[in-house]
Structures are given as structure tokens and as C-alpha cells.
Amino acid sequence: MNEQLGAAPAPVTRLIEEFHRLPGIGPKSAQRLTYHLLRVPHGDAVALAQAIIELKERTVLCSVCQNVTEDDPCAICRDDRRDRAVICVVEEPLDILAVERTRGFHGLYHVLHGVISPMEGIGPEDLKVNELLARVRGGAVQEVIMATNPNLEGEATAMYASRLLTPLGVRVTRLARGLPMGSDLEYADDVTLSRAIENRQDV
Amino acid sequence: MNEQLGAAPAPVTRLIEEFHRLPGIGPKSAQRLTYHLLRVPHGDAVALAQAIIELKERTVLCSVCQNVTEDDPCAICRDDRRDRAVICVVEEPLDILAVERTRGFHGLYHVLHGVISPMEGIGPEDLKVNELLARVRGGAVQEVIMATNPNLEGEATAMYASRLLTPLGVRVTRLARGLPMGSDLEYADDVTLSRAIENRQDV
Numbered sequence: 001m002n003e004q005l006g007a008a009p010a011p012v013t014r015l016i017e018e019f020h021r022l023p024g025i026g027p028k029s030a031q032r033l034t035y036h037l038l039r040v041p042h043g044d045a046v047a048l049a050q051a052i053i054e055l056k057e058r059t060v061l062c063s064v065c066q067n068v069t070e071d072d073p074c075a076i077c078r079d080d081r082r083d084r085a086v087i088c089v090v091e092e093p094l095d096i097l098a099v100e101r102t103r104g105f106h107g108l109y110h111v112l113h114g115v116i117s118p119m120e121g122i123g124p125e126d127l128k129v130n131e132l133l134a135r136v137r138g139g140a141v142q143e144v145i146m147a148t149n150p151n152l153e154g155e156a157t158a159m160y161a162s163r164l165l166t167p168l169g170v171r172v173t174r175l176a177r178g179l180p181m182g183s184d185l186e187y188a189d190d191v192t193l194s195r196a197i198e199n200r201q202d203v
Numbered sequence: 204m205n206e207q208l209g210a211a212p213a214p215v216t217r218l219i220e221e222f223h224r225l226p227g228i229g230p231k232s233a234q235r236l237t238y239h240l241l242r243v244p245h246g247d248a249v250a251l252a253q254a255i256i257e258l259k260e261r262t263v264l265c266s267v268c269q270n271v272t273e274d275d276p277c278a279i280c281r282d283d284r285r286d287r288a289v290i291c292v293v294e295e296p297l298d299i300l301a302v303e304r305t306r307g308f309h310g311l312y313h314v315l316h317g318v319i320s321p322m323e324g325i326g327p328e329d330l331k332v333n334e335l336l337a338r339v340r341g342g343a344v345q346e347v348i349m350a351t352n353p354n355l356e357g358e359a360t361a362m363y364a365s366r367l368l369t370p371l372g373v374r375v376t377r378l379a380r381g382l383p384m385g386s387d388l389e390y391a392d393d394v395t396l397s398r399a400i401e402n403r404q405d406v
Contacts, residue, residue, distance in 0.1 A: 015258045037255060039316070045259045049251075049252040053248070069212055093211070
């Protein structure tokens, strides 16, 4: 029997493979997505394909803060009302959206595009650390807030960066760790609770 | 403050929306996929976009069995060695791959492209039922195996189709239900075990 008979057509197999390369998409999900696209109107599938192309063609990294932007420098770096003395360092562009939603930070940002992770072979040279140092050496910066995630890799990255930043004469700070608002002491994990006791504050 | 400042660039937001429209992709996954594509080389993202376009442009439904194919009629329907007297009716193109892998079926197929599901507003007219009836009326078919999934919708669809097919003088069969091979009686669900007892066979 012809081996091809039992196989899906080449364009189907190829898209399944492409979807499978994306993070968090297993072989079954890749199949499901592909057969879903087979069923949708032609225009819907084209819209997805075009959105992917335009994402790559119409965005660049801001030459100042390394955030994703359509215009370089980005809107935040161009904004005169932002405080140029404070830089908030984050892992990913999405983290900027989270901080902006608080409306409580009015300085500038710097996106590292990852964290130091020896397990995944990501070293400091893979991150936008040199770009951060260059900005601080520029002179106007007084404080760098390390807003990497409060986990092993995030902490290590913050420690690494602060060791390079402190000699440059800037204040290096870290986001407060403690109990999340609305949480329940009973269900807090040990590390978070220990940190909350350690860093207890006067009422 | 400018409302745009806290928002992601338009191409980013647009791709997040497009991904979010796919089944099983929530808003968080859509964000993750989009920012992943921002990081990959340009060629990788283009490869995904092209695979989507080619899926739509290079595949059609086989005019005989309704399976997805590059050439119409499909390789299985064109194959002279297949038994034209038996049609195996499945819900989705993926089900054909599963049956073909068994190498135990040598007839033809028919893809319904779904099941009757009043909950999701899918009626018989949304399925390729009329195409199946036309094939059976064609005369050469002696048996139709209803290989829809053994769940509520699959059973209802099989019942519906068999009621239309039986008057045409064909034998309508259903895949056997029972304990899956390698399973453990202790953990079998009640319905499966009841069916296995009901349909018990002589050794």
C-alpha cells in the first residue's frame, strides 16, 4: 500500500509542524489548530497570516529602552513628562503593560528580553544588559528599579545587574516582596510569609 | 497622560486578537505566542504565515469523500485497490488518519465535518450528510460503518444518519464499544463496562 495514503496532505502536515514549534503548543493542539483553520473562511486565515507578517515588519525594538514599538524611540521614551532619573528594568515587554496599568510609575523602562538562566543556556550576554549600563553611564539616571520576577532566575538577574550598576553611582532598588493584596495568611507559601515578616513595616 | 502610552503597538495587539480567536487559545496564551514571535528570526515567523496561506490555497475538500486533499478526488478515492462497497463515516479528517494507521480498513471514507450538536447550533444541514446519501444512492455501496465518536453527539449523529441510510438498502454498522485494550476493569467507567457486558462475545 502506498505510504502516502494514510498521511495528511503536505500543506496540512507543514502547518501542524509550524504550530508545534510555538511554545505551549503540543502535537495535538497543533493538529486541532490546523484543522480549525481548514474550516474557517479563507479571509479569517489570511487575517491571521497577515497579522504575523505585520508584527515582524511593522515593529522594531526601541533603541533606548528595547521595548517593542512601531516608532523608534518609543512613545514612553519620547514623552517629556516622564521622569528621566528613574529606570524600571523588566524582563519582557508585557511587564511594562502591567506596570503602566498601575498608573503609579512615571519614569522610563528598560527591557532585558529575558533572565539569566544557566538551565536554558541564557547568559547575561543574551540580555540587553550592556544597553542598560550605557544608559546609566549617560548620566541622567539616579535610580534603577529591578522589576524582574520574584523567582530564582529573576532574583539572580537582579543581583547580577545591581553588582554592575552600583559602582556607577546609581541607587538600585527592588520591588517589594510580601503578601499579595486580598490574599489569605493561611494559604501564603512559607517563603512569601518569611519575606513579609522580615520586611514588616510600621503602621 | 496619553492613553496610547500604556498600550502595546497596534501590530502586537492585532496578532494577540487573531491568536485569541483560535480554539483553546486564551488571552494569556495569545499574548505569549505573540511576544514569542517578536523574538524569533523573521524567517521563522514568515514560515508560519506562509504555511497558513498555503493550507488554504493548496487544499480543497475531496468532491467524493469530503476529506482534505491537494488533488481532487483524493488519493484514497482514486485508489483502485480500495473496496468501493464499504464507506467508513467519520467526524473529522483526523479520524481518517487514525483508522488508516490500523491498516485494518480497506474501504472508502466519508467525512461529515462535525456532529449534530443542538447546544452549539449544529444541525444535520451543517454536515456533509446529503453528500453521503448521494454516494449511497449511487449504488455500489453495500455497507456504511458509522465511526463517529462514542459520545452523546456522535451517537445521535450515527442514529440520524442510519435512519436515512437504512431505507436505501445498505447495511449500517457501528464501531464496537467495549473495554479498551490494555485497560483495567477496576478503572473502567460504568457505561463502558455495561456495554462490554451487553456485547460480550464467545471465546
